[in-house]
Structure formats: C-alpha cells, structure tokens
Amino acid sequence: MILFDFGYERAATAEEAVARLARLGDDARLLAGGTDLLPNMRAELAMPATLVSLEGIACEPPRALADGSIRIDALTRLADLERAPLIAERLPMLAAAARAVGSHQIREMGTIGGNLCQETRCLYLNQRHDYQFAPPCFKRGGECCYPFPRNKSDVCWSVHMSDVAPALIALDASLEILGAGGTRRAGIEDLFSGSGLRPLTLGPAELLRSVTVAPRPARWGWGFHKSTVRGGLEYGMSVCAVALRLEPDGRTCAEARIALGAVRERPLRSPKAESLLAGSVLDPARLTQAATAGAAEANPLPHHGFTKRHLSDNLKIYLRRTLEQALSRAREEEGAC
Ligand SMILES: Cc1cc2nc3c(=O)[nH]c(=O)nc-3n(C[C@H](O)[C@H](O)[C@H](O)COP(=O)(O)OP(=O)(O)OC[C@H]3O[C@@H](n4cnc5c(N)ncnc54)[C@H](O)[C@@H]3O)c2cc1C
Numbered sequence: 316m317i318l319f320d321f322g323y324e325r326a327a328t329a330e331e332a333v334a335r336l337a338r339l340g341d342d343a344r345l346l347a348g349g350t351d352l353l354p355n356m357r358a359e360l361a362m363p364a365t366l367v368s369l370e371g372i373a374c375e376p377p378r379a380l381a382d383g384s385i386r387i388d389a390l391t392r393l394a395d396l397e398r399a400p401l402i403a404e405r406l407p408m409l410a411a412a413a414r415a416v417g418s419h420q421i422r423e424m425g426t427i428g429g430n431l432c433q434e435t436r437c438l439y440l441n442q443r444h445d446y447q448f449a450p451p452c453f454k455r456g457g458e459c460c461y462p463f464p465r466n467k468s469d470v471c472w473s474v475h476m477s478d479v480a481p482a483l484i485a486l487d488a489s490l491e492i493l494g495a496g497g498t499r500r501a502g503i504e505d506l507f508s509g510s511g512l513r514p515l516t517l518g519p520a521e522l523l524r525s526v527t528v529a530p531r532p533a534r535w536g537w538g539f540h541k542s543t544v545r546g547g548l549e550y551g552m553s554v555c556a557v558a559l560r561l562e563p564d565g566r567t568c569a570e571a572r573i574a575l576g577a578v579r580e581r582p583l584r585s586p587k588a589e590s591l592l593a594g595s596v597l598d599p600a601r602l603t604q605a606a607t608a609g610a611a612e613a614n615p616l617p618h619h620g621f622t623k624r625h626l627s628d629n630l631k632i633y634l635r636r637t638l639e640q641a642l643s644r645a646r647e648e649e650g651a652c
C-alpha cells in the first residue's frame with residue numbers, strides 16, 4: 316500500500332512540538348515511533364496533512380525523584396523500559412507489560428507515550444476498504460458499523476489494545492501533559508474517554524510528556540498476564556494487571572487495584588472485584604469470587620474473532636491466576652511492585 320502525500324516537520328523540543336500542533340490545527344498528528352500511526356496511515360484510517368515528528372526531542376532516561384517516585388519520559392522506547400535496571404528493580408510489572416508488546420522490532424521503535432495514545436482496533440477498521448468493502452464505517456466517517464449493525468452513529472465498539480496501560484493503571488500512575496497553556500497533571504485513567512470514536516481525552520494541541528509512578532508500600536505485590544494465541548507479535552486477547560497490598564497479618568487485603576486491557580473501548584478498572592478483595596481474607600474462594608465478578612463487570616466486547624463468551628471465560632481464569640501471582644508476591648517480596 317502506498318502512502319498518500321503529507322507534510323513532515325521535526326520538533327527539537329516538546330514545547331516546539333506543541334506550538335507546531337497548535338499552528339497546524341486538527342490536520343496534524345504527532346509521530347513518535349510510528350509503529351501504530353504509520354500502519355494506520357497506510358490503511359487510510361488516519362490521513363493527517365502533516366506529521367510533527369518527536370524524534371529530535373531529547374529523551375530523559377527513567378529516574379527516581381526525591382520522593383521515591385519514578386519518572387518515565389513519554390518518548391522512552393519500550394525496549395529501553397524492558398532493559399532499564401531501575402524499572403526492573405522498582406517497577407517490574409511495567410517491565411513485564413513493555414516486554415509483552417508486539418515484537419523486538421516494535422519495541423525498539425514504539426514509545427510508552429505512543430503505546431498509551433494508540434488508536435483503538437477493530438477487524439473492520441484496520442483494513443483498507445478498497446480491497447475489502449467500499450462503504451466506510453462510523454469511525455471512518457461512514458454510515459454503518461459492520462460487527463454491530465445496531466450501533467448508532469455516535470457509538471463505535473473498537474477496542475483499546477495497549478498492554479502497558481493496564482499495568483500503569485494498576486500502578487496508579489499519573490501523567491504530565493503539555494499543552495499550549497502549559498503543563499497539567501492527570502491520573503492515567505483520565506487519559507481514556509471510553510469512546511471508540513475518539514478514545515483519548517487529550518486536547519488537539521496536547522502532548523503526553525511523562526508518566527510518574529509513586530513508590531510502592533510494604534506488603535505489596537503485582538500480577539500481570541497477557542493472553543495470546545501465538546505468544547508473540549500479537550495483540551492481546553485479554554490483559555490482566557493486578558496490584559494489591561496486604562495488612563500486617565499477611566492474609567487480609569488492605570487495597571487492590573485491578574485493570575483489564577483488550578476488553579473495551581478503554582482499559583478498565585474492576586471496582587466490584589476490587590471491593591470484594593479489600594478488607595477480606597484472601598483465601599482461594601475469595602479470589603475466585605473476585606475474578607468471577609471482574610469478568611462479569613468487564614462485559615468484554617467481541618474482538619479479533621474472539622466471542623464475548625470466550626473472552627469472559629478467559630478473563631475469569633486469568634484474572635484468578637493474576638490475583639494469585641500478586642498475592643504470593645505480596646507475601647514473599649515485601650514492597651515489590
Ligand atoms: C505488528 C504490530 C504489533 C503490535 N502489537 C502490539 C501489542 O502487542 N501491544 C500493544 O500495546 N501495542 C502493539 N502495537 C501497537 C504499537 O506498536 C505500540 O502500541 C507502540 O508502543 C506505539 O508507540 P509508537 O511510539 O510507535 O506510537 P506512534 O505510532 O508514533 O503513535 C501512536 C499514536 O499516539 C500519538 N502519540 C505518540 N506519542 C505521543 C505523545 N507523546 N503524546 C501524545 N500523543 C502521542 C500519535 O500521534 C499517534 O496517534 C503493535 C503494532 C504493530 C504494527
């Protein structure tokens with residue numbers, strides 16, 4: 316597939332990138348690693364008039380802040396996250412999530428910012444229509460929705476497939492967002508709109524600058540699982556990320572955060588499952604009950620050929636196992652995250 320003509324500008328600083336976006340308006344897009352945007356441009360799902368490349372902007376390596384938080388530049392390549400000793404030691408769940416993405420080649424190019432800001436996916440969206448079928452769907456500005464014909468024009472059930480987002484949500488990360496008016500901070504969950512048509516809440520001239528994760532408390536553990544058919548170079552069938560903290564008795568859950576990916580138009584929290592865990596003794600029956608509740612409240616959208624029933628069963632099984640992982644880590648590795 317041959318790419319259409321477009322303009323290309325290269326920013327030397329994040330501020331310059333934002334100024335260029337503000338000047339160029341809605342027809343411009345940021346280009347980080349390009350591993351999501353360029354295939355979407357080839358499929359003519361995105362047709363920006365100009366790309367503002369972030370390649371010339373210096374990327375700071377991940378570093379610990381004075382309060383023990385870890386700051387990660389949004390331009391950090393996923394492969395560098397996997398390799399960074401600070402991430403391996405302090406945020407191993409994030410290293411595991413980065414390692415789960417695509418392939419070596421994708422991770423060497425793809426950035427953490429681009430991963431969070433990636434487009435949602437749908438079998439009917441990620442195809443070029445001139446060799447599949449002619450009329451575009453709602454998300455491409457057309458008048459139908461192929462997998463869900465009863466959808467109204469303001470509803471699109473494409474799925475957010477980021478592997479990294481669920482891990483960062485379980486870690487309760489915060490974001491630094493740079494816009495024409497300066498910097499603002501937001502919780503990571505606020506980045507996602509929940510609409511398949513326009514999945515992010517970023518303003519037209521805003522850029523994700525960094526991700527920060529606060530230090531983990533004691534008696535804390537994590538679990539992460541991405542289900543796939545092949546085990547590599549593949550978007551997730553489902554992604555489960557769990558963080559939980561135990562009371563000093565080592566049996567009762569003080570706090571739990573569960574995030575699921577590849578389930579809906581945005582990565583999801585599981586509030587019912589979390590509330591079944593918090594304050595309870597984490598015996599096998601409680602873990603099963605929480606996993607069952609988490610799968611039910613996720614109400615996954617069928618995607619990439621997987622049925623809702625299959626995805627619900629998958630979530631029930633793997634959320635249960637991910638909870639077990641987190642529990643055993645919380646017991647064994649005081650303060651691990
Ligand atoms: C074959 C293949 C397999 C893949 N497998 C996976 C997978 O298993 N899991 C997964 O999560 N992803 C997967 N991806 C998607 C993608 O490669 C990754 O998510 C990658 O991390 C995207 O990062 P990027 O820097 O290349 O983003 P880009 O393609 O450069 O950008 C993606 C989007 O984010 C915007 N953007 C980029 N940086 C910023 C920023 N700092 N601030 C605001 N907006 C920004 C861009 O404008 C664009 O809209 C796959 C892609 C391919 C082609």
Ligand code: SF4
Pocket residue numbers: 436437438439440452453454455459460461462463466470471472473511
């Ligand atoms: S779910 Fe969204 S992307 Fe998929 S066909 Fe319907 S409108 Fe298009």
